[in-house]
Amino acid sequence: MLFNSADFAIFLPITFFFYWYVTHKNVAIQNVFLVVASYLFYGWWDPRFLTLIIFSSFVDYSIGLNLSKSGNPKVRKALLFTSLLVNLGLLGFFKYYNFFVDSFVDAFSFFGREIGAQSLNIILPVGISFYTFQTLSYTIDVYKGKLKPTNNLIAFFAFVSFFPQLVAGPIERATNLLPQFFNKRTFSYTNAVDGMRQILWGLFKKVVIADNCAKFVNIIFENYPEQSGSTLILGAFFFAFQIYGDFSGYSDIAIGVSRLFGFSLMQNFAFPYFSRDIAEFWRRWHISLSSWFRDYLYIPIGGSKGGKLNKVRNVFIIFIVSGFWHGANWTFIIWGFLNALYFIPIMLLNKNRINTDSVAEGKLFPSLKELFQMLFTFLLTLLAWIFFRAPSVTDAIRYIENIFSDSFFSIPSALNEWLLTIALIIFMVFVEWIQRSKKHALELEHNQLKKPLRWAFYLAVTFSLFWFGGAQQDFIYFQF
DSSP states (O other): OOTTSHHHHHHHHHHHHHHHHTSTTOHHHHHHHHHHHHHHHHHTTOTTHHHHHHHHHHHHHHHHHHHHHOOOHHHHHHHHHHHHHHHHHHHHHHHHHHHHHHHHHHHHHHTTOOOOOOOOOOOOOTTHHHHHHHHHHHHHHHHHTSSOOOOOHHHHHHHHHOGGGTTTOOOOOHHHHGGGGTSOOOOOHHHHHHHHHHHHHHHIIIIIIIHHHHHHHHHHHHTGGGSOHHHHHHHHHHHHHHHHHHHHHHHHHHHHHHHHTTOOOOOOOOOGGGOSSHHHHHHHSSHHHHHHHIIIIITTTTTTOSOHHHHHHHHHHHHHHHHHHHOSSHHHHHHHHHHHHHHHHHHHTTOTTSOOSOTTTTOSSOOHHHHHHHHHHHHHHHHHHHHHHSSSHHHHHHHHHHHTSTTTTSOOTTHHHHHHHHHHHHHHHHHHHHTTTSSSTTOOOTTTSOHHHHHHHHHHHHHHHHHTOOSOOOOGGGGO
């Protein structure tokens, strides 16, 4: 079920009504209702997906209980290994089986030997990468003693399947989200209103920005050999805002919907295109995944400890694994490799933690130095995004080669058709720049705008969904 669909527009108010007016007297009943609603939401794509998420939930629930009963280090390690094997095994089979088979065949073909291997017609379950990492955080934290395992099966299943963030995050930690299912929830008008604002801005970024950019991105990337260099630059620019509007828009909607039901999720995006270096970008982009890899992979393999070679190795591991997490294609691995190359010089110079505050804090305009830093960081991410979007590494390289052709300084083709979308992007950037120190762009305080102006602004954003909304597109991160 898509957030930007008529189905969800019906599903949400009905679920909200039953949650607060029928099941509100008992937390256990509320949790049962959330599990049923979440399974309905998830099974809307394909009911067969439910089997997998129920199995994965039951495995980690059982392993958590057994970890609490055993003090034997060998047994505990075996239980943790079982969780890793089951979860990553399922993820690997559904997401990477064909990738490994095809790469194996290509490797032998490269050396002149043809071998027969059959790919399978495997349907990738929506959101499997997200809920797999969420359940793994539970098992690992229980193993490390950071979290006590729960014996409440329903609460655990609700934690894994919580519908607002189930299919595209944020990837919540069990230490944050799971305890919330044991607390009595009381409706907060203030939180609900602010949640609605965040939902509205998330829909704007998805429907108005991402979906409009998508149609131009598809045309340009699918026909890049015939496009001018300037048009290809514009195509990469549109994709940068398509993926940002699409993914951060989903996160805003997920967080806002969660607040309607009395839950608090972690911030997943913090205006990343205002970053002054690539390290800051990764502290602001897909925060839940970046921090997950930091805590459960980067630090355990040594992190920034040890010599320079160890630090460089660990950075490459974390970024390449991050790229591979995104999809079964060499383009994602190259994307991760490029980001590692961007990051390593900053790390070796010990400058990866110098930009931890908001840019131009307390000022309306950035300094020339900050402006240059933001533009340079954005251009680096723009180059990497080409590999992320291209269907193959060869296509990405040719796309970049064609940018630097004789038509580099020409006027982009069909520019008149794109001016409205560019203007909408500028509007979004302006609003987010003003609000860059807030949790989301519509977190307006009373002293910023008077009530009539605030409502006029909210109505304008709402009507823009209908006036300027592009053709409905699936969320990009559903494929991951």
